[in-house]
Amino acid sequence: DAGVIQSPRHEVTEMGQEVTLRCKPISGHNSLFWYRQTMMRGLELLIYFNNNVPIDDSGMPEDRFSAKMPNASFSTLKIQPSEPRDSAVYFCASSVGATTEAFFGQGTRLTVV
Amino acid sequence: QKEVEQNSGPLSVPEGAIASLNCTYSDRVSQSFFWYRQYSGKSPELIMSIYSNGDKEDGRFTAQLNKASQYVSLLIRDSQPSDSATYLCAVNMDSNYQLIWGAGTKLIIKP
Numbered sequence: 001d002a003g004v005i006q007s008p009r010h011e012v013t014e015m016g017q018e019v020t021l022r023c024k025p026i027s028g029h030n031s032l033f034w035y036r037q038t039m040m041r042g043l044e045l046l047i048y049f050n051n052n053v054p055i056d057d058s059g060m061p062e063d064r065f066s067a068k069m070p071n072a073s074f075s076t077l078k079i080q081p082s083e084p085r086d087s088a089v090y091f092c093a094s095s096v097g098a099t100t101e102a103f104f105g106q107g108t109r110l111t112v113v
Numbered sequence: 114q115k116e117v118e119q120n121s122g123p124l125s126v127p128e129g130a131i132a133s134l135n136c137t138y139s140d141r142v143s144q145s146f147f148w149y150r151q152y153s154g155k156s157p158e159l160i161m162s163i164y165s166n167g168d169k170e171d172g173r174f175t176a177q178l179n180k181a182s183q184y185v186s187l188l189i190r191d192s193q194p195s196d197s198a199t200y201l202c203a204v205n206m207d208s209n210y211q212l213i214w215g216a217g218t219k220l221i222i223k224p
Contacts, residue, residue, distance in 0.1 A: 042214060
């Protein structure tokens with residue numbers, strides 16, 4: 001298996017633009033997590049899906065952020081409009097069940113200028 | 114508030130020595146414990162998982178769990194410069210899906 005695949009690896013965008021991050025979880029994994037990592041705040045859970053259903057989005061910073069999982073092999077995290085404070089590394093992770101080992105994608109480094 | 118605490122370091126260890134990384138957690142009923150390694154600019158990589166009290170060994174790595182004292186540690190034997198990274202402790206509390214993450218300990222192995 002190729003592991004969790006994220007795209008793009010790097011994204012530079014102007015403030016106010018829409019940004020869409022993509023994730024393909026490991027086949028057979030039914031739990032998917034979106035994280036954000038910054039030096040100041042460390043790893044923060046944004047949203048958790050189980051069997052394609054959003055279970056908890058309490059970590060989503062504000063309405064500018066939205067996430068979808070239309071099927072078991074694809075998820076998106078969208079920021080609209082983007083702001084400079086959204087600059088961070090965004091990770092997608094998947095696992096078999098919510099309480100077992102999670103495997104991370106390579107991350108998307110987002111820079112909003 | 115559920116917390117996972119780690120010393121931020123940096124922890125400097127000479128090559129070939131044992132590196133000892135510690136993590137404490139606040140919720141006594143926590144059930145799953147994980148150690149991840151993160152190189153600068155890379156994603157967290159799972160090293161060890163441990164679910165019951167005692168030691169679990171995998172190669173040069175040993176995870177130790179003490180639920181009564183609410184700590185979990187990671188020992189790295191025969192430390193190598195390639196072990197230099199930030200080590201993240203993650204705890205699953207109350208069978209809740211959400212992993213609570215420590216801030217990580219930066220480990221430096223000096224040749």
